[in-house]
Amino acid sequence: MSPVNAVLRRELRSYFVTPVAYVFLVIFLVLAGILTFYVGDFYERGQADLQPFFVMHPWLYLILVPAITMRMWAEEAKGGTLELLLTLPLTLWQAMLGKFLAAWLFIGLALALTFPIWITVNYLGAPDNGVILAGYLGSWLMAGTFIAIGACLSALTRSQVVAFILTALVCVLLILVGQPQVLDFFQGALPRRMINAVAHLSMLRHFEAISRGVLDLHDLLYFLLSMTGWLLAGVLMLDLKRTR
Amino acid sequence: MIETDQLTRCYGNLTAVDALTIRVEPGQVLGLLGPNGAGKSTAMRMISGFLMPTSGTARVCGHDVGREPLKAKRALGYLPEGAPSYGEMTVQEFLHFIVRMRGFKADLGYRRFHAVVQQLQLEDVLGVCIENLSKGLRRRVGLAQAILHDPPVLMLDEPTDGLDPNQKHAVRQLIDVMARDRTILISTHLLEEVHALCNRVVIIARGKLLADATPAELEARSRYHGAVSFSAPGSGMSQEMLGRLPQVAAIEVDPLDGRITVFPKAGERILDAVETLLREQGLEVSEIQLERGRLDEVFRQITTGTHGGIPAEGVRA
Numbered sequence: 001m002s003p004v005n006a007v008l009r010r011e012l013r014s015y016f017v018t019p020v021a022y023v024f025l026v027i028f029l030v031l032a033g034i035l036t037f038y039v040g041d042f043y044e045r046g047q048a049d050l051q052p053f054f055v056m057h058p059w060l061y062l063i064l065v066p067a068i069t070m071r072m073w074a075e076e077a078k079g080g081t082l083e084l085l086l087t088l089p090l091t092l093w094q095a096m097l098g099k100f101l102a103a104w105l106f107i108g109l110a111l112a113l114t115f116p117i118w119i120t121v122n123y124l125g126a127p128d129n130g131v132i133l134a135g136y137l138g139s140w141l142m143a144g145t146f147i148a149i150g151a152c153l154s155a156l157t158r159s160q161v162v163a164f165i166l167t168a169l170v171c172v173l174l175i176l177v178g179q180p181q182v183l184d185f186f187q188g189a190l191p192r193r194m195i196n197a198v199a200h201l202s203m204l205r206h207f208e209a210i211s212r213g214v215l216d217l218h219d220l221l222y223f224l225l226s227m228t229g230w231l232l233a234g235v236l237m238l239d240l241k242r243t244r
Numbered sequence: 245m246i247e248t249d250q251l252t253r254c255y256g257n258l259t260a261v262d263a264l265t266i267r268v269e270p271g272q273v274l275g276l277l278g279p280n281g282a283g284k285s286t287a288m289r290m291i292s293g294f295l296m297p298t299s300g301t302a303r304v305c306g307h308d309v310g311r312e313p314l315k316a317k318r319a320l321g322y323l324p325e326g327a328p329s330y331g332e333m334t335v336q337e338f339l340h341f342i343v344r345m346r347g348f349k350a351d352l353g354y355r356r357f358h359a360v361v362q363q364l365q366l367e368d369v370l371g372v373c374i375e376n377l378s379k380g381l382r383r384r385v386g387l388a389q390a391i392l393h394d395p396p397v398l399m400l401d402e403p404t405d406g407l408d409p410n411q412k413h414a415v416r417q418l419i420d421v422m423a424r425d426r427t428i429l430i431s432t433h434l435l436e437e438v439h440a441l442c443n444r445v446v447i448i449a450r451g452k453l454l455a456d457a458t459p460a461e462l463e464a465r466s467r468y469h470g471a472v473s474f475s476a477p478g479s480g481m482s483q484e485m486l487g488r489l490p491q492v493a494a495i496e497v498d499p500l501d502g503r504i505t506v507f508p509k510a511g512e513r514i515l516d517a518v519e520t521l522l523r524e525q526g527l528e529v530s531e532i533q534l535e536r537g538r539l540d541e542v543f544r545q546i547t548t549g550t551h552g553g554i555p556a557e558g559v560r561a
Contacts, residue, residue: 002344002345002347003344003345003347005344006341006344006345007345009341009344010330010333010341013333013337014330014332014333017332017333018332079328079331080324080325080326080328081328081329081330082294083289083292083294083324083325083328084324084328084329084389086293086294087292087293087294087317087320087322087324088317088342088345088346089314089317089318089345089346089347090314090345091313091314242294242295242296243295243296
């Protein structure tokens, strides 16, 4: 697995030598703070938990994850380094995995840096830290799914802007698809089973389940399978580009 | 060893590479020559495994690029067109990345790293970001990347493009040294490079193989092969005399500097006859030269399908 490791290290380093990493971290932390306190009514709820913090994460990722993933393949295709990378002895799958893991670890770092809010809530009251841990896990899994989507769609194009917009679009669809308003819209048009199936695709539903502290295999599988599926699609996309 | 068999690549209606079959053996330096857009880079991209052929196969050291891509890639050192590399990395970081990608153990990787840094004279720029390097230095970094794992097969897409004459010389020496027991395929549109480097030339245009020969054989196809040229003031009379020599096919006078070129009939040698005649005429000849043939003319002739230029001012015998 040495090539995966080499790609991962190169990617992570490239985040930190360009301002990308710092800009991302600052914006992520500032936004997470603002949203939690002002929009999520962290104090006013009077409850010692991090629900108002986690509930904002899908929307944060919606903007910030495509910004991380848009360059993943599009930049390499445009700069010609794709030819260099793919003629080195590694499989497409290893290249994809290396890049994905780098981004996922990076988001993991961003999440870890939100620890002051965890300290705050522990200082203010006596929250259930197990639930909070589950919330972090759910958030990280959701970020991974967003990244996998972005990795796949970045492989589709040479334009980072196109990659950004497509990724944000797919992600917002996956967030919204389980909302009652959307489901109501389909109520008459689709059979009940279909609507249930559509509702199960919703990222929010699975994320909320995990962040309530309920670690159901069903929800974990949803995220793991989504990631695998999108990454696989991305690999196919790269492979297809070689024949086109 | 590089072998391609009926290698073909189409982009929509355009056939970029058309049933290309070549075989390059160890010890050979094959120059892939062709005008821009001839399909040189596309052919190399297929051999490197970056592009899939529409049909046909390519093998590197016996490994089919489509079926055993990793084995083929391990045997191959490849410099893609334009020598792409990660601009935000320093030279050292980039080469360390390649060391890791090539799966070297720490000490051997360290030794290979130092060997290529020395070979390509990169010591002074190790800490510099690649995007801040000159075009020539970037190319050398690309070359370092290609030869880092000491591959049995080297494929270089325009290796000396953008280098100054001294750097070109250095790169050519490097390729010369490496050529002894390796298979080397280089693409170029510099004809001087063919002379300096290659012991075999393949000319392609519009994706098709048009010639496969040694540089000397190609030169022999030139109209200038065996021609004698000289400069002599006041040689008007002798032109007519030269034209009467039985071995001479044509005479050309360069309109700019008045240099006279005498073309032999096929298979004839004319140097002695011309020299004798000039001596008899008592002409002061400042310098006389036997031409080997002009590759650029042969190249034009082969790739455009026309015969190289009508004499501008010629006396046909």
